[in-house]
Amino acid sequence: MSATLNPITIPAEERLRHPLVQFFLDGLREVTTGSPKYHIWMASLTLLMCLGAYAYSIQLREGLTVTGMHDHVSWGFYISNFTFLVGMAAAAVILVMPTYVLKDHDFKKAVLVGEALAVAALIMALSFVVADMGGPDRLWHVIPMIGVFNWPASMLTWDILVLNGYLVLNLLIPFYLLYSRYMGREPDKRIYVPAVLLSILWAVSVHLVTAFLYAGLPARPFWNSALLGPRFLATAFTAGPAMMILVLRQLRKHTDIDVAQATIDKLATVTTVGAQICLIMLASELFVEFYRDTHHGLGARYLFFGLDGHTRLVPWIWTSIAMSVTATAILSVHPLRQTDRWLKFACTLLFLGILIEKGLGTIIPGFIPEPWGRIDEYAPTWVELCVTLGIWAMGTFVFTILTKAAIPVELGNLKYRRR
Amino acid sequence: MSEFNPNPSGLHQILNRQVDRRTAVATAAGALVAGLGLLQTACSPLAAAESKEKAQLNWEAFFQGNYRLMTHKEKDETVHRLERLHALNTGNQVRIGTTAAKEGVLYGYAFNISKCRGYMDCVKACIAENNQDRKSDMRYIRIHEHNKGQMSFEAAEDSFYHEVPAAGHFYMGTQCFHCQNPPCTQVCPTQATWLEPDGLVVVDYNWCIGCRYCIAACPYDARRFNWGDPQVPEEEVNPNQHYLGNRLRRKGVVEKCTFCIQRSRDGKNPACVEACPTGSRTFGNLLDPDSDLRWILKNKKVFRLKEDLGTEPKFWYYMD
Numbered sequence: 001m002s003a004t005l006n007p008i009t010i011p012a013e014e015r016l017r018h019p020l021v022q023f024f025l026d027g028l029r030e031v032t033t034g035s036p037k038y039h040i041w042m043a044s045l046t047l048l049m050c051l052g053a054y055a056y057s058i059q060l061r062e063g064l065t066v067t068g069m070h071d072h073v074s075w076g077f078y079i080s081n082f083t084f085l086v087g088m089a090a091a092a093v094i095l096v097m098p099t100y101v102l103k104d105h106d107f108k109k110a111v112l113v114g115e116a117l118a119v120a121a122l123i124m125a126l127s128f129v130v131a132d133m134g135g136p137d138r139l140w141h142v143i144p145m146i147g148v149f150n151w152p153a154s155m156l157t158w159d160i161l162v163l164n165g166y167l168v169l170n171l172l173i174p175f176y177l178l179y180s181r182y183m184g185r186e187p188d189k190r191i192y193v194p195a196v197l198l199s200i201l202w203a204v205s206v207h208l209v210t211a212f213l214y215a216g217l218p219a220r221p222f223w224n225s226a227l228l229g230p231r232f233l234a235t236a237f238t239a240g241p242a243m244m245i246l247v248l249r250q251l252r253k254h255t256d257i258d259v260a261q262a263t264i265d266k267l268a269t270v271t272t273v274g275a276q277i278c279l280i281m282l283a284s285e286l287f288v289e290f291y292r293d294t295h296h297g298l299g300a301r302y303l304f305f306g307l308d309g310h311t312r313l314v315p316w317i318w319t320s321i322a323m324s325v326t327a328t329a330i331l332s333v334h335p336l337r338q339t340d341r342w343l344k345f346a347c348t349l350l351f352l353g354i355l356i357e358k359g360l361g362t363i364i365p366g367f368i369p370e371p372w373g374r375i376d377e378y379a380p381t382w383v384e385l386c387v388t389l390g391i392w393a394m395g396t397f398v399f400t401i402l403t404k405a406a407i408p409v410e411l412g413n414l415k416y417r418r419r
Numbered sequence: 420m421s422e423f424n425p426n427p428s429g430l431h432q433i434l435n436r437q438v439d440r441r442t443a444v445a446t447a448a449g450a451l452v453a454g455l456g457l458l459q460t461a462c463s464p465l466a467a468a469e470s471k472e473k474a475q476l477n478w479e480a481f482f483q484g485n486y487r488l489m490t491h492k493e494k495d496e497t498v499h500r501l502e503r504l505h506a507l508n509t510g511n512q513v514r515i516g517t518t519a520a521k522e523g524v525l526y527g528y529a530f531n532i533s534k535c536r537g538y539m540d541c542v543k544a545c546i547a548e549n550n551q552d553r554k555s556d557m558r559y560i561r562i563h564e565h566n567k568g569q570m571s572f573e574a575a576e577d578s579f580y581h582e583v584p585a586a587g588h589f590y591m592g593t594q595c596f597h598c599q600n601p602p603c604t605q606v607c608p609t610q611a612t613w614l615e616p617d618g619l620v621v622v623d624y625n626w627c628i629g630c631r632y633c634i635a636a637c638p639y640d641a642r643r644f645n646w647g648d649p650q651v652p653e654e655e656v657n658p659n660q661h662y663l664g665n666r667l668r669r670k671g672v673v674e675k676c677t678f679c680i681q682r683s684r685d686g687k688n689p690a691c692v693e694a695c696p697t698g699s700r701t702f703g704n705l706l707d708p709d710s711d712l713r714w715i716l717k718n719k720k721v722f723r724l725k726e727d728l729g730t731e732p733k734f735w736y737y738m739d
Binding site: 062063064065067069070071072074075129132133134135136137138139141142147148149150153154155156157160213214216217218219220295298366367369370371372373374 | 481485488555561563571572573574575577593602605606607608609610611626627628629630631632634635636637638639640642643644645646647648670671672673728729
């Protein structure tokens with residue numbers, strides 16, 4: 001606290017500046033300076049965000065009629081992306097748990113990256129929900145105490161609680177650790193270990209609650225399955241680490257951060273096991289839906305084989321399955337997984353495969369056919385695609401500034417100095 | 420309903436608890452509007468007092484609470500505001516009712532499959548009565564043309580363009596079944612939709628945030644969303660309205676059949692029942708042992724759709 005500083009030896013101007021303020025100012029300076037490459041990167045992201053904002057302004061003016069959604073497919077690309085990103089956020093736990101609980105120091109360098117990824121994913125997920133609202137100006141109606149919060153009946157209110165809670169946890173924990181490092185102090189385990197344990201439980205709950213949002217609807221047999229929650233977790237804990245491997249490789253190339261090969265190897269193992277479990281769950285689902293053809297399986301029939309000549313999603317889902325199967329096969333062979341090039345290839349395939357599966361193959365078939373059997377297909381419009389692109393750019397932007405500021409602090413290059 | 424949590428809420432309702440704070444906010448809001456108005460007047464001397472009033476009313480409407488939690492006085496103020504806004508916007512008068520549910524009333528509906536011939540007069544009457552968006556051709560009622568020999572909705576057709584009744588077919592209407600255990604109201608994050616004591620499932624269009632979770636939860640395709648600005652030609656607007664019924668909606672909110680709450684609570688039949696030329700449709704009070712509806716339930720072999728979902732629809736089908 002500034003009150004503890006000696007008022008005689010420190011100039012008045014500096015005395016007023018709290019180290020916390022200095023921390024954020026240093027962070028700000030860090031994210032606004034960089035190589036030309038960095039500036040081009042940030043400018044491109046900003047351009048994409050502007051494109052997204054422009055598309056969203058059209059949506060605000062005209063209403064959701066500018067999207068491809070209609071009364072029979074009433075959730076589309078936005079909610080699909082939201083679902084995928086909640087999984088990405090939950091996957092941060094893959095790095096957090098070994099570091100703080102199992103004391104695996106290989107992961108320590110990477111853990112802040114994981115938490116930044118969680119924050120970026122959560123901000124994107126929440127933005128997608130806001131983008132999907134018919135009345136974003138009336139969102140205050142759902143704020144507890146001010147509006148009417150239908151808790152515990154509505155799973156959406158649970159989701160609002162767990163997502164925002166998880167966001168706060170993932171901001172506070174890295175902040176505390178980084179700030180301690182910035183001040184040259186050893187972080188107090190009694191403070192952060194319980195918070196970390198809480199965040200691990202929380203990570204599982206965010207994705208499970210998101211799954212319950214859909215699984216709790218008997219009106220939609222495609223979602224109304226006990227496997228939906230576990231399958232969400234399995235895909236998240238596969239796509240998440242796969243993404244982390246790709247990001248860490250990039251960071252190793254472009255920044256000073258030293259990511260141990262052991263970290264990548266361990267993440268690769270997690271990804272492999274996750275991918276194998278995903279395939280088992282896929283097989284289980286396919287068996288139940290198709291061994292006996294029932295009306296409850298019509299959504300799955302539409303997705304995998306098409307229904308009455310409507311086949312819009314069929315090529316996508318089989319592409320996704322082909323990608324996942326190929327990636328799992330590559331990862332399951334030890335020499336291939338340990339080869340950097342193959343690992344990168346497999347992780348990219350797996351990430352894209354799961355993105356397609358979650359992005360197109362999870363939400364949309366829940367609505368097709370509609371409750372009385374009519375088939376009205378859905379395809380996102382350019383407005384939806386641009387808003388989606390803009391939100392992804394925003395998430396990437398957030399992730400970039402968080403890691404850009406965190407890395408020098410973590411490496412000890414950026415410390416609090418009394419000038 | 421027991422699920423309802425009677426916490427007084429909504430910014431307005433919160434403010435209501437402490438009169439001094441409420442007055443303070445109202446004064447601040449008034450001052451802001453007056454200030455804006457002054458600025459506007461300064462900029463264009465011809466600006467009408469009406470636009471100032473409109474701004475004030477829209478400002479107040481933005482902060483209105485959940486209808487179900489309003490006091491009688493607040494409900495009256497709310498509908499007067501809406502009536503005045505409509506008059507300012509169009510120059511026409513509408514009457515927005517707030518008639519509450521009566522004791523001893525639980526509405527239900529019966530549909531005679533043997534009689535319906537697919538004329539669609541019910542659909543037309545419904546659209547006209549309930550001020551539904553003409554641009555998107557919004558319909559609360561769907562008439563399904565079934566092939567004789569099977570009752571498969573998957574095989575049925577709900578958009579047919581030929582003379583009816585078509586040979587080899589029979590007809591079945593679906594709409595909101597006003598479930599006594601509705602999945603749609605349970606999922607609403609803001610309690611903007613609920614089951615009224617007389618069994619009607621209604622929506623507060625001003626409180627709905629447009630998340631469409633209720634549409635996903637409904638197993639009967641009963642709910643409709645205003646994807647764009649709803650359009651009803653001014654001369655076709657039905658001026659006899661109810662706050663929870665056919666008053667004009669805006670874009671971004673969910674709406675649905677209310678068994679014509681603006682008519683039924685005044686003791687009339689819904690528009691679809693009145694319009695049906697074949698007598699397929701019967702509306703009535705389930706708690707009145709002398710109602711036609713009760714006679715049908717007692718004397719006909721009735722059934723409901725998707726009973727396995729436990730939604731307890733108050734909409735029965737039967738055959739002669």
